[in-house]
Amino acid sequence: MSMNFVLVGCGRIATLHVAGYKDYQDAKLYGVYDKNINCAKKFAAEHGIPKVYESYEQVLADDKVTGVEILTPHHLHCQMTIQACNAKKHVSVQKPMALNLVECDQMIEAAKKNGVKLKVYENFVFYPPYQIAKKLLDNGEIGEPQAMRYKMNNAALCSLNAPATKMRAKSAGVKLDEDLPSTGWKVNPLSWAWRLNESLSGGGPVVFDDGYHKFSIIMHMLGDVEKVCAWIDYTPVMPGVYQDSPATIMWKHKDSKIYGVFDVSCSKDMYIQSKYYTCDERMEITGSRGIIWVTRCTATLLPDVAPVVMYRDGKLTEFWDMPCDWQDSFINCTRDFIDSIKHDREPMLSGERGREVLKFALAAIDSSKQNKEIYLDSYEDKELMKKKGIISIFFKKKK
Ligand SMILES: NC(=O)c1ccc[n+]([C@@H]2O[C@H](COP(=O)([O-])OP(=O)(O)OC[C@H]3O[C@@H](n4cnc5c(N)ncnc54)[C@H](O)[C@@H]3O)[C@@H](O)[C@H]2O)c1
Incomplete structure (x- = not known):
């Protein structure tokens, strides 16, 4: 049975997430979603992807969808991963996995509870x-x-x-x-x-x-x-x-x-x-x-x-x-996600390993x-991020 995947976020890096699905066993890049609908439509047209969703909820409600690849800014990784796990979708989330270790734990827990794969998409390995x-x-x-x-x-x-x-x-x-x-x-x-x-x-x-x-x-x-x-x-x-x-x-x-x-x-x-x-x-x-x-x-x-x-x-x-070519690492990384589902094995980086890297x-x-x-053994976490002003620490005074 063919597995259908959806890219969530059609920005800069999404372009390198397409090739891994080309002619690969039983897996298809089935749809895309981006909060900027025009960006999603353009991306789908350029890469021949059949479906464009209008909301994340629509993606998660679609029974045909096997898994999602989350390619959005980092503060959305945790929440989007948990939502997808609860909808019984397998998840690949781009690096860095989350903002902090508390979020990592919530993501790992959500994947476990729902019996789905959680892969941290880190292509260098x-x-x-x-x-x-x-x-x-x-x-x-x-x-x-x-x-x-x-x-x-x-x-x-x-x-x-x-x-x-x-x-x-x-x-x-x-x-x-x-x-x-x-x-x-x-x-x-x-x-x-x-x-x-x-x-x-x-x-x-x-x-x-x-x-x-x-x-x-x-x-x-x-x-x-x-x-x-x-x-x-x-x-x-x-x-x-x-x-x-x-x-x-x-x-x-x-x-x-x-x-x-x-x-x-x-x-x-x-x-x-x-x-x-x-x-x-x-x-x-x-x-x-x-x-x-x-x-x-x-x-x-x-x-x-x-x-x-x-x-x-x-x-x-x-x-x-x-x-x-750097692109080769993306092809192999995408295929690891697909294979982990197909063969019911842990992906490389699992949520737990991704947490250690973070x-x-x-x-x-x-x-x-x-x-x-x-x-590292005695290091737990910085506190959950408090909202800081735009560009926050980067407006530091030059020493
Ligand atoms: N593996 C790598 O080498 C590599 C390289 C670059 C980026 N990344 C990672 O990929 C992720 C995306 O980075 P990017 O450079 O493509 O960013 P980007 O800003 O170019 O793209 C992000 C996309 O997400 C969309 N988006 C924002 N909020 C959304 C929401 N609520 N729902 C749906 N879509 C939303 C934006 O409209 C945008 O199109 C980040 O985690 C980043 O660290 C990885």
Whole structure:
């Protein structure tokens, strides 16, 4: 019997949620819903999706719908997930799972009570180069894991989603058309607006929002985390508006001497080639016998370097033979949701695992605020968010 799925929220990321359903066993992208009905209609027409719903209640009342993918701003994740579970729909909810751990518990409870799957949609763990690196690691190719370094570069020069590209290029001494083509995809300013309001997003766009991917892949590669210590600074992205970077986050894995560092730099005059966000990630894992590098993910800063490289016994081995477009991670992630329902197994990240990842993120942020290291086992939660004014903390005074 065919399973029918509905995308809820037809914004920027929804475009990457379509391909996973194409020609995939017994699953169909059946409908869409967005509170902006014109946006939903346009999206459905562009992607050949048969049905456009007029309300979320209508989606949930439709017996033909097997599951929903929630692709809305973060403050809606908890409430929409609980509603869907109560309507006996399976749920995939985009990262970060929720605003805080209390919400995670409510979502997990709702899924359990109703006997439906709850998947936190975090695609990095499905990115083929990371999958290859994980296999090498688990097969002991570099010996016992010792440490991880994870680097993220945000850039803006010639990026279609960063304003004032021309002025920036001029001040950096770059001739735009001759030297560098535009890079990155277009992002509707509305897609940034809610992210800069902490009561809607739950935290900063870099460490809390995008960072969820990084906290997830760190735990996926090397296991649970014992403690974390972080410095998270603020940088203006436009006059008076700040984002949560640069940042340096350090952690120790449980029951081991494995340490890691994740750091973020934002370079407004740096050019990064990308079909998506102009944000590049590089991972390095050191083992007792060798080193594994994963040299890309969202963007392609180093197109001539193999996606995965391993050093061992004086030799470098390059791994080229894999799909490595960022979109591939979305295809695999969507299929994990479908398969978890079809084979009645836990999805990868389950609600419980998604909660652990969120805890890592929240503890890192609190560590920076409180200037101290935080042990995850004894960390519970910050209080439920109180409504703050628009753009709240991002209007901080420059130090
Ligand atoms: N996996 C990734 O790499 C990745 C990348 C970007 C965004 N995301 C996540 O995806 C989610 C959506 O992000 P986005 O960038 O697409 O945001 P967006 O702002 O571009 O899109 C959100 C959409 O939700 C709609 N919406 C808002 N309230 C709604 C409601 N009550 N009912 C129905 N629709 C509603 C908006 O009209 C909009 O079209 C977030 O959780 C975000 O963190 C994940």
